[in-house]
Amino acid sequence: MADLDSLENDQPLLVSESLSKSYGRIAACRDVSFSLYPGEVLAIVGESGSGKSTLLQMLSGQLAPSAGQVSYRMRDGVTRDLTSLGEAERRFLFRTDWGFVHQDPAQGLRMAVSAGANVGERLMAVGWNHYGRIRDTASDWLTRVEIDIARIDDAPRTYSGGMRQRLQIARNLVTEPRLVFMDEPTGGLDVSVQARLLDLVRSLVAELHLAVIIVTHDLAVARLLSHRVMVMKGGRVIETGLTDQVLDDPREPYTQLLVSSILPP
């Protein structure tokens, strides 16, 4: 396990400065600033329309902010403003150092090609060309996400929802990214399937020392996975802090409402 205190980890990986997005007169996201460090899991919570998905889109360079900026420390150690990256550079970042796990696996997978190809495709995109090695690595990753190797040649459209989501995770992690964005990754799943997925994500995140920005409306997901939490309402961050602190000792009226709305286990 990497040492969180080492010099390398003392530099933020991603910095959001006064990030805002408006659509005409409607402000979807207002003045969001924070730093994310290597190995840190940040949960963005809030209900629909709170601006959390807009924020995630901007943080991952898929949506241009109206104001503010996002900077990212690249693998070569140089910190770059995302908007200064060319399209090719941004795509490369997405294929190598970043992952994005969508709520709907169909958005993050190619449903008609085999599971093995779904994972292998990301390796080929970063220059792998040895079929045997690609297949071995793909099988290795399917095992890590608890998918039976016998299903490697099947297309994900024949998979259950939970399997598809695990496959999407394997596809994202195979290039050993340092930062993974997750948008409601357990959203459409049954409760028992959710628990298994969360447990898997939790151990992979720790093992690979991943930084994660996860958007969720489910506080139980935030509690299980994240170190820190940001609560959003009306496009603003209204409360932020250590996850257990915010959930056990919520300060803002809206956070108290969210916490008090959880059904007891």
Next chain:
Amino acid sequence: MSFPMTAMIDIADAKKTFTMHLQGGIELPVVSGVTFHVNPGECVVLSGPSGAGKSSILKMIFGNYRCDSGRIGIRHRGAVVDLATAEPRQVLNIRRSTIGYVSQFLRAVPRVATIDVVAEPLIVNGLARAEAQARAGELLHRLNIPERLWQLPPATFSGGEQQRVNIARGFISDLPILLLDEPTASLDAANRAVVVELVAEKKRQGVAMVAIVHDDEIRHLIADRIVDVTSFAAAA
């Protein structure tokens, strides 16, 4: 007022109030003027009736509850850090290498084997898995958890067994500060005696402890000093 430089925990005038926004914003004073210190190798027991704020104070020392004012000085890697104002990252560092918390209830992670639940704090701090598991086994053995259960997740264990797993997890690490929230609550006499022994060993290693214990006999056996929490009762 200055305490010896050696204090591991040095709390000065800490205050905590809950504001219940959903109940019309009523203020629920919990504690105020909390002031005490804990030296290495010392076990301070918090006393007072239920609702006096003992658990809240423990949570304030762990950074789980925020303070309205005052100072929670923690000696962390040779320097004093005020936990009341520390950044989340720093609080996490302090929890990983300085303060351990043994709660009454195990927050079990589904599907993780008991032996790994116990070994995890050592693995996180860089110890090899095999060695961490060996030490976890030793502790589970002492706490009378039969070896056939070690590979099972503790979620299905009895309350007493879960608590012992939790104690093993709390005592396994070499952290210089331990917070004990009723560590013997649902244990039988034999296992209570093991916990008393474990506390004594920690004292010899110089660990500073703050404990909440309802059992008079246990309190007597582990307390070096008693801090009466009723004196911190916030004026309602």
